[in-house]
Amino acid sequence: MKTYVTRRLLILIPILIGVSIIVFLLIASIPGDAIDAKFGASRLPAEKIAEMKALLGLNQPVGVRYLNWLKNALHGNLGISTQYNLPVATVIHDFIWNSFLLAIVSFVLELLIAIPVGVLSATKIHSFFDNLFTVLAFAGISLPSFFLALLLQKGFAVDWKMLPMDGMHTVGVTLAGGAYLMDILSHMILPVICLTTISVGGAMRFVRTSMLDVINQDYIRTARSKGLPERIVIYRHALKNAAIPIITYIGNSLPGLFSGALITETVFAWPGIGKIFLESIAKRDYLFMMGYVMLVALLTMLGNLLADILYSVADPRIRLK
The missing domain is CATH 1.10.3720.10 (MetI-like)
Incomplete structure (x- = not known):
């Protein structure tokens, strides 16, 4: 029983990584981002909006963003929620x-x-x-x-x-x-x-x-x-x-x-x-x-x-x- 449970738990790791890749790509394909949703209708200068996106890493390629998220997630850090400004x-x-x-x-x-x-x-x-x-x-x-x-x-x-x-x-x-x-x-x-x-x-x-x-x-x-x-x-x-x-x-x-x-x-x-x-x-x-x-x-x-x-x-x- 212990061997079976241990093996199943170890199998979860590659499955979760595969799921995370698919989910991250799907979420990244959604039009817009948190800055657009919050300030898209405002009259902020484009440079200011671009600066805020850069602070959140939204200007980076999707692959780089995923690797950064995965590295942080492996250390127990799921990032900061933009709607609550608190850790996820x-x-x-x-x-x-x-x-x-x-x-x-x-x-x-x-x-x-x-x-x-x-x-x-x-x-x-x-x-x-x-x-x-x-x-x-x-x-x-x-x-x-x-x-x-x-x-x-x-x-x-x-x-x-x-x-x-x-x-x-x-x-x-x-x-x-x-x-x-x-x-x-x-x-x-x-x-x-x-x-x-x-x-x-x-x-x-x-x-x-x-x-x-x-x-x-x-x-x-x-x-x-x-x-x-x-x-x-x-x-x-x-x-x-x-x-x-x-x-x-x-x-x-x-x-x-x-x-x-x-x-x-x-x-x-x-x-x-x-x-x-x-x-x-x-x-x-x-x-x-x-x-x-x-x-x-x-x-x-x-x-x-x-x-x-x-x-x-x-x-x-x-x-x-």
């Missing part, structure tokens, strides 16, 4: 945990709903229960997140005035202790409902499909013929063997826990990393964009590694070599 690592640290707070709560709710509903749908295939949740699942999958977010704001915040409309804190109010925590929780409710609603349908269908692949296997019929209770057959035998695809789904969800929900965070004005990344595109904050995308790439590969490790835990027949 600091900006990411300041906002990523806000996104994680939303994502982990919605992800746990998603699993708590999707797994039991998916199992019941598979065991009661083509029943009213199965058809009902199939329709609800496809409705949730098809519903645009921005539209659902606006509906939630209209109903719960504007019409019924039950919950805050946006933000993470109540503006102009100083709170502490339990009151501060409750204020954050009240602001979380609507975005969490939005994220859970649009994701739980796909997860439920995923669990249902995984269960249907094993529920009619010979060993399940054998377990039933031995007189085992249906609950034992389904949850101890069938669900355990259907866990491999579910583990894959969980592993692939790891980047989403930290990368933020761009649209949902923007609509609800939640100060998360996704909202900041969306703003960085408009402001041509290339170094922040680069740091964010590389973080997502790293988390994606670590999620795949975590899934591979969990495979051997869920099924002892799988050996990592």
Whole structure:
């Protein structure tokens, strides 16, 4: 196991370098830069604009800029964010945990709903229960997140005035202790409902499909013929063997826990990393964009590694070599 994990971690290095080259070239191909986005409409002399670009190294060839970024990144320096005038690592640290707070709560709710509903749908295939949740699942999958977010704001915040409309804190109010925590929780409710609603349908269908692949296997019929209770057959035998695809789904969800929900965070004005990344595109904050995308790439590969490790835990027949 240790040898396998070490080898996989070492393989990450050339993969990340390859990803960084592609991403850097794509970002560099975007028209304009941070100086153009900030001062393009001003009446500053062209010499002054050229001087500011030179200070940021934007006048250098793309290859030289990439090598400078790579050298600094290998020393833990991801550069300075032009929109915040702070180190990129600091900006990411300041906002990523806000996104994680939303994502982990919605992800746990998603699993708590999707797994039991998916199992019941598979065991009661083509029943009213199965058809009902199939329709609800496809409705949730098809519903645009921005539209659902606006509906939630209209109903719960504007019409019924039950919950805050946006933000993470109540503006102009100083709170502490339990009151501060409750204020954050009240602001979380609507975005969490939005994220859970649009994701739980796909997860439920995923669990249902995984269960249907094993529920009619010979060993399940054998377990039933031995007189085992249906609950034992389904949850101890069938669900355990259907866990491999579910583990894959969980592993692939790891980047989403930290990368933020761009649209949902923007609509609800939640100060998360996704909202900041969306703003960085408009402001041509290339170094922040680069740091964010590389973080997502790293988390994606670590999620795949975590899934591979969990495979051997869920099924002892799988050996990592």
